[in-house]
Amino acid sequence: MAVASVAARGSRWRRLGIGARITAVFGLGALLLSVSMGGIAYFTVRHFLVGERESAAQHQAFANADLIRSSLQSGDTQYSALLASLDAGSDSHSVLVHSKTPYQSSLSLSIESIPTRLRDEVEAGSAATQTYPAQPQGTIEIAVGVPIPSVHASYFEVFSLSDLAHTLRVLSLTLIGAGIFTTLLGTALGRFARDQSLRPLAAVSRAAVSIAGGQLDTRLEPETADPDLEDLTDSFNAMVDQLQERIEREGRFNSDVSHELRSPLTTLAASLEVLEADRADLPPRSQRALTLLSDDLRRFQRMVGDLLEMSRVDAGSVDVFLEEVHVGELVHHAVEAGVRSLGDGATAPPVVIEPDVATLHVGVDKRRFERVMANLLENASLYGGGATRVTVAAVASATTLLDGAHDDIEIAVEDAGPGIRPLERDKVFERFYRGSASGRRGTGTGTGLGLALVAEHVRIMHGRTWVEPSSSGGARFVVALPIYDGPTGDEEVW
């Protein structure tokens, strides 16, 4: 049980985070240090001051006892006058016990208020001193008892150290104040130490972000790094080296495979075109075979192209050629080209562009955008009974670019099909996802990569993709691209 609770505490402690823990350690350390140093200082000073007062008190009490002895020996029994004549400060009071009868110098003091132990010791015949806390709270009293056996008397003197108590109170308040200050200073130091110790980690984090963003040649600078973190720097750089090598190897593999796959496809396509040219001379059976062959070859080509594009995206080796273009022109041309690629019999959906949007600019890779539109139109044609319209509108963006808020251009392809169920709306952009609406694999199925590539192409162009229900109950695939409003004028794009 105990082990379990320690472990639980341990994990709660670890969950605090290294920064909070460093700060806490510094703060607690400073607190502990100031408490112990303050305590030591307080008690040393107290001990010293009280000791000094004790010896002074003893000195005075003995001197007074001596005076009393000589007075009593001379037969003087005017006790009150005797006590009043003694050399005593305002903060000391005396009790004289003579023949078992106590006489006191002040009404505020009686023999009962003198500690019993002290009285017993004096009665036993030895002088004694006792220091004890007294009323009011915090004051200290020193009682000195001196037996005067020659006249059968004992003399007690009680010193109230009210001024010392005040001094000690001031001292303790000062020490507590210093302790609080030290603790705060320790905490502040802890925060500083946290920042200092986390700074190299921030550099590592920045480097990791940059690497994740595709800057594979990012490294931590070994010469500027903290010598204590050399191991971290070295192992981090070694890791990135390996990562880069692996990615480059994969990239090479990809390009080799690409070459190997494309070569036979090129031969096939070119040979098939020779056959197509002579189609009329072939018997009907061969013509049908030729049709099958050419349809599937086209599909195969598209699939290989899509796969290679996807593996390039995965390897982070995409090449983007962003151009600033008119939205209206772009969408019109992309829809035309997309419909053309759907083949004979496809009709172009109406393109509805908000009047003030057509002249706006977007930064796109035109060929990627063409693929996006072609894939969306193909998707609508395969699963949604064909696109019913394409809309273009400007909306305030949900995301922000580096330079703050901006507007997006939303290009939407709508269909009148069965729509996409809410649970499937994210999944349709996954690779090879075949939704409930896609039906069986037949003559008209896509490559399974179309929508996944749409999402990737759009992401590469700094945009977003999603699907929502269209007004007619079908699906509405939306591509949002940031409006480009950068500088214009004579400037080299390259």
Added chain:
Amino acid sequence: MSGCILVVEDDERIRSSMRMALEGEGYEVKDVGSGEEGLDLFASAPTDVALIDLMLPGMDGFECCRALRRQSAVPIIIVTARSDTHDVVAGLEAGADDYVTKPFVAKELAARIRALLRRARPAEEEPGALTFGALQLLPEQGVLRTADGAEVHCTRTEFRLLCELAASPNKVLSREQLLDRVWGYDYFGDGRLVDVHIRRLRTKVEEDPALPRHILTVRGMGYKLVP
């Protein structure tokens, strides 16, 4: 339309299928398997268009392209298995006029060849002689020369691009317009073709290609020629 096409491609199967397909389109085809043989054949037989695969054993496609460009202004199309910026731009920098990506459709390749051959002929609307800077452009004679009469050598594509810009001086032509008029591409042609050719053209007509004074980039719009 006919013409003589030199095909440099190391894969024999692709080579023979290309030969068949291009012959089907009415071209005369000579094919070789290496860059060295390609250069030999080019020296010995008339060639209208050269098709060069970038991945060749021995002398690679880029080197072959540069070697060919050093001795001739013949239109060159590079054939690449990769559409990466690096390969395409490096090929264009090496002097190619256009590129196709494997696997290509023979009809598309034929269209590219047709566009290049068409370019060798005068366009319908030729601008008159135009002088800008220290240079004189004579579209009808296909000549670009300096003030003292020395001819500035440029490829036919570069010359054609210059003529299109010169046909409407001070007017901005978009990349799409230039792709259409010079290369015969539709809206989605590769804008890098224009950019690389503009850059190459600048090294020939500008005193300081880094600070062009005649062929200007208009950001977000295209290019314009200022006499």
